Amino acid sequence: MALEILIVTGIALLSMVAIHYIRWMQEDKKLPPGPLRLPLLGNLLQVPALRPYPKFREWAQEYGPIFSLRLGPQTVVVLNSAEAAHEILDNRARAYSSRALPHVAHDLVSDGQQLVFMPYDEQWKEDAATSVHHIKDKRSAFCPGARVASRPLRPLEPWGAQLFTRIQGCRRAGPRNTLILYYSSLHDKRGNAGNIWQPSGTIYQQPTPIYNVLASFAATAQPGNYLADAFPFLRKFPDILVPWRIAGRKMHEWYA
Structure with missing residues (x-):
């Protein structure tokens, strides 16, 4: 009896896999060309998580500027030319500008509030319009409120040239370290948010949270890091x- 149940279960599982694979193959015929997929996993094991773009460039040379992948159950279409990106993301933005939600980055880390992870919907349009308005409004830099808010930073202005020279010298340390130095030097002269560099050359050690947050957020947002x-x-x-x-x-x- 147990053997019969095992056989029936095995046949059912194989049938489900076969049906899924047949549907998958039929859907693939409607997609741009791409590398051979494995059942269930697709191309998941072929795409490096940290540096996918060299592999994408290699596939673009073989399959053209637009090709498709399967990352598990997800279908991915990769655009490898400015013309293709402009046609799809600009001229056909209404249909193709949304994105698959990264569960960890969108649902857990940012609680659905981070613009870069949001789907292309009315909330995204509203938030994006607000951001663009503040960026484009040049007058905001000269309004009385901005002048008052920037007053604590004015003593830092004489350090500009020295700060720039020091940042240039830190390039070998990598963009992440340079970003931390630049951010912390301008954030608050008295502050506790990062390393504060003084003209005398003294570096005050930063508390770890801001450094860890930036590093962890970058790792969390990296596509492919979480199954x-x-x-x-x-x-x-x-x-x-x-x-x-x-x-x-x-x-x-x-x-938060």
């Missing part, structure tokens, strides 16, 4: 089996 982004069923597992959920919530506390 839960590609396989939604993993999001239902308990916390003990998915440490990324605990890390995401902790990151949200820092970020």
Whole structure:
């Protein structure tokens, strides 16, 4: 009896996989060309998580400026030319400007509030319009409120040339270290948010949270770092089996 149940279960599973694969192949015929996919995983094991673009460039030379991938159950179309990107993301923005939500970065870390992770919907349009308005409004830099708000930074102005020279010298340390130095030097002369460099050459040690937040946020936003982004069923597992959920919530506390 147990053997019969095992055989029936095996046949059912194989049938489900076969049906899924046949549907997958039929859908692939409607997509741009691309590299050979593995069942269920697709091209997930072929795409480096940290540096995917060299592989994308290699595939673009073989399949053209527009090709498709499967990352688990997700279909991905890669644009490898400015013309293709302009046609799809500009001329056809209404249909193609949204994105698959990265579960960890969008749902856990930013609680759905970070513009860069939001889908292309009415909320995104409203937030984007607000951001563009503040960026383009040149008068805001000269209004009385801005002058008052920037008053604590005025004593830093004589340091501009020396700060720039020091940042140039830090390029070998990498953009992340340069960003931290630049941010902390301008953030607050008295402050506690980062390393504060004085003209005398003294460097005051920064507390770790801001440094850790920036590094962790960059890692969290990296596509491919979390299988839960590609396989939604993993999001239902308990916390003990998915440490990324605990890390995401902790990151949200820092970020908030």
